[in-house]
Amino acid sequence: MANDILKGLNVAILVTDGFEQVELTEPRKALDEAGATTKIVSPKPGRIRAWNFTDWSIELPVDVDLDQAKPEDFDALLLPGGVINPDSLRMKPNAVAFAKAFFDAGKPVAAICHGPWTVIETGAAHGRRMTSWPSLKTDLKNAGADWVDQVAVVDKGLVTSRSPDDLPAFNQETIKLFSEARGRRHAA
Incomplete structure (x- = not known):
């Protein structure tokens, strides 16, 4: 992937304790290498702990407290x-509102x-x-989504993937989608 394809793009990574380590570190690395500026936004100040498949793992610093973060x-x-991680986030109204603001503004979102x-x-x-992940199939269908079993799906400004096994395709599609938004924040 070309370096600097995402230069000038600011990406929020919304997480709290219990995120799957590779689902943050690998996309973040790909985004950073493509020139984006990535910031961990969390309702938990200080540091957040990763989950590494079956056990607790590394801690990462929070760049922006959710209460201070502005989607714009x-x-x-x-x-x-x-x-x-997402089970905790979906129970926090400020986390849901933060994520919703991206959809409302037509900004791209990637979820794995x-x-x-x-x-x-x-x-x-x-x-x-x-x-x-297959266990969310019914949840997504009940929410009105058309769930499909594919490596990566891009639809209406959203890229989704199933699991860590899909990270290469997820990263590729995320960078492609995010590159379309480069500079939109400043143009609005």
């Missing part, structure tokens, strides 16, 4: 999965694995073609 300061949103739980809470799953 970002061009795109990344929603990593892990079971604990269990990340679509947050998308469901925003109301943005309705009418979209999406994929996810």
Whole structure:
């Protein structure tokens, strides 16, 4: 992927404790390498803990406390999965409102694995073609989404993938989608 394709793009990564480690670190690395500026936004100040498949793992610093974060300061949103992280986020009205603001503004969003739980809470799953970890299939269908079992799905400004196994395709489609939004924040 070409370096600097995302230069000038500010990406919010909305997470809290229990995010799946590779679902944050690998997309973040790909976005950073493409020239984006990525910031971890969290309702938990200080540091957040990753989940690494079956156990707790690394801690990462929070760049912006959710209470201080402004969606208008970002061009795109990344929603990593892990079971604990999106289940916690979807119960926090300020996290749901933050994510919803991206959909309302027509900004691109990328969600992997269990990340679509947050998308469901925003109301943005309705009418979209999406994929996810298989256990979310019924949740997404009940929210009005057309669930499909594919590596990566892009529909109406949202890219979704099923699992860490899909990260290469997820990263590629995320960068492609996010590149279309480059500079939109400043043009508005």
